[in-house]
Amino acid sequence: xxxxxxxxxxxxxxxxxxxxxxxxxxxxxxxxxxxxxxxxxxxxxxxxxxxxxxxxxxxxxxxxxxxxxxxxxxxxxxxxxxxxxxxxxxxxxxxxxxxxxxxxxxxxxxxxxxxxxxxxxxxxxxxxxxxxxxxxxxxxxxxxxxxxxxxxxxxxxxxxxxxxxxxxxxxxxxxxxxxxxxxxxxxxxxxxxxxxxxxxxxxxxxxxxxxxxxxxxxxxxxxxxxxxxxxxxxxxxxxxxxxxxxxxxxxxxxxxxxxxxxxxxxxxxxxxxxxxxxxxxxxxxxxxxxxxxxxxxxxxxxxxxxxxxxxxxxxxxxxxxxxxxxxxxxxxxx
Numbered sequence: 001x002x003x004x005x006x007x008x009x010x011x012x013x014x015x016x017x018x019x020x021x022x023x024x025x026x027x028x029x030x031x032x033x034x035x036x037x038x039x040x041x042x043x044x045x046x047x048x049x050x051x052x053x054x055x056x057x058x059x060x061x062x063x064x065x066x067x068x069x070x071x072x073x074x075x076x077x078x079x080x081x082x083x084x085x086x087x088x089x090x091x092x093x094x095x096x097x098x099x100x101x102x103x104x105x106x107x108x109x110x111x112x113x114x115x116x117x118x119x120x121x122x123x124x125x126x127x128x129x130x131x132x133x134x135x136x137x138x139x140x141x142x143x144x145x146x147x148x149x150x151x152x153x154x155x156x157x158x159x160x161x162x163x164x165x166x167x168x169x170x171x172x173x174x175x176x177x178x179x180x181x182x183x184x185x186x187x188x189x190x191x192x193x194x195x196x197x198x199x200x201x202x203x204x205x206x207x208x209x210x211x212x213x214x215x216x217x218x219x220x221x222x223x224x225x226x227x228x229x230x231x232x233x234x235x236x237x238x239x240x241x242x243x244x245x246x247x248x249x250x251x252x253x254x255x256x257x258x259x260x261x262x263x264x265x266x267x268x269x270x271x272x273x274x275x276x277x278x279x280x281x282x283x284x285x286x287x288x289x290x291x292x293x294x295x296x297x298x299x300x301x302x303x304x305x306x307x308x309x310x311x312x313x314x315x316x317x318x319x320x321x322x323x324x325x326x327x328x329x330x331x332x333x334x
Contacts, residue, residue: 066309072302079296092303101287102304106311109283112196113264116203120260121253123204124211131212132219143216150209158273161202165189192280199270199281207263211256218252219245254323261315266308284308 073093076086096102127146134142149157163169165188176182188194222245230240246253268285275281277290288308292301 066306069302069305069309072298073306075299077297077299079298088299092299093307095300096303096307101282102307104280105282105284105287108196108281109265109267109285112200112203112267112283113261116200116207116264117257117260119200119204120208120211121257123208124256125215127208127212128215128219131216146212147209149206150213152206154206154269155273157206158202158270161198161205161270162189162274165198189275190279195275195279195281199267199274202270202274203264203267207260211260214252214256214259215249218249218256221252222248250323254319257323258316258319261319262312265312265315284311 074087074089076084076088076091078084131139131143131146152160165172167173167185167187167189170188172188173182173184173186177184186194188198226244226248227240230244235243266285267283268289271277271281271283271286272289277283277286284304285308288301288304290301291297291304295301
C-alpha cells in the first residue's frame with residue numbers, strides 16, 4: 001500500500017516568480033533612461049547657440065523657395081500669359097508622372113548618381129589612404145595636388161572635358177586612337193553610351209577629391225592602437241580594413257556618400273554644356289530647366305522641381321536607414 005501524502009516542497013515560502021531582482025513575464029520592464037552629464041548638457045547648449053542662428057537663416061532662405069514651388073505647381077501657369085492662371089490641383093503631377101520623359105530622365109539621373117558615387121567612393125578611399133600614409137614632409141604638396149580638381153569651377157571643368165572629347169577641337173581621339181573602338185571620327189557626344197561616359201568621367205574627376213577629403217577626416221579618427229593590435233593578432237591588410245578601419249569610419253563614409261549622392265542627383269552643368277540633354281542624356285534638373293526657363297511653363301517646372309526635391313528626401317532617408325549611424329551617440333559625457 002503506497003502513501004497518498006504529497007511530497008513536501010523544499011521551501012514552501014520561496015516563489016521564484018516573486019523573487020526580487022528576477023525578471024519574469026509578468027514583471028513590466030523599465031525603459032532604459034539616458035542620463036546626460038553637466039558637460040554633455042553644456043556642449044549641447046553651446047552647439048545650439050553656435051549653430052542655431054545659421055540654422056534659422058538657412059531655414060528661412062530655403063523654406064520660401066520650396067513653399068513657392070509647391071504653390072506654383074498647383075496651377076496651370078505660363079509666364080507669357082500671367083492672367084490665365086488656373087488652379088488644377090495635382091494635375092501637373094499627373095501629367096509628369098504619366099509622361100515617359102520623366103521616367104527616362106529619372107533613370108538617367110539614377111544611373112549617373114549610382115555609378116559616379118560608387119566609383120568616387122573607391123577612388124576617394126584610395127586617395128585618402130595615400131594622403132594619410134604619406135610622409136609628413138610631402139603631405140601638404142600631395143593633398144594640394146589631389147584637391148586641385150575640386151577647386152575648379154564646375155562650368156570650367158565641363159567645358160574643358162567637352163573640348164577634350166569634341167570631334168572638332170578634341171585631342172582624345174588622336175591620343176587614344178590605338179585603343180579598340182576609338183578613331184579620329186568618333187563623336188563622343190552623338191550617342192548615349194559614350195556621351196554618358198564622358199559626363200560621368202568629368203563628374204568623377206571633379207568631385208572625387210571631395211570624398212577623399214571627408215574620408216581622410218574619418219581615417220584621422222581611427223585610433224592607431226586598433227590597427228597595431230590587429231597586426232599583432234596576425235590580421236592581413238584586408239582584414240584590418242574590413243574589421244577595424246572601415247567600421248570605425250562608418251560615420252564619415254555615410255556623410256561622404258550622402259553629400260555626393262545628393263549633389264550627383266542634381267547634376268546639371270556637365271549635361272547642359274556637353275549634350276544639352278540630347279541622345280538620351282537629359283536629367284531631372286535639365287528637365288525642370290526646360291519647363292521653367294525654356295518653355296516658361298512655371299506650373300509644370302515647379303512640379304518637376306518639387307518631385308526632384310522629394311527624390312532628394314528619399315535619398316536622405318535611404319542613406320540614414322542603410323548606414324544606421326547615430327552621430328549623437330558618440331558624444332562624450334553620455
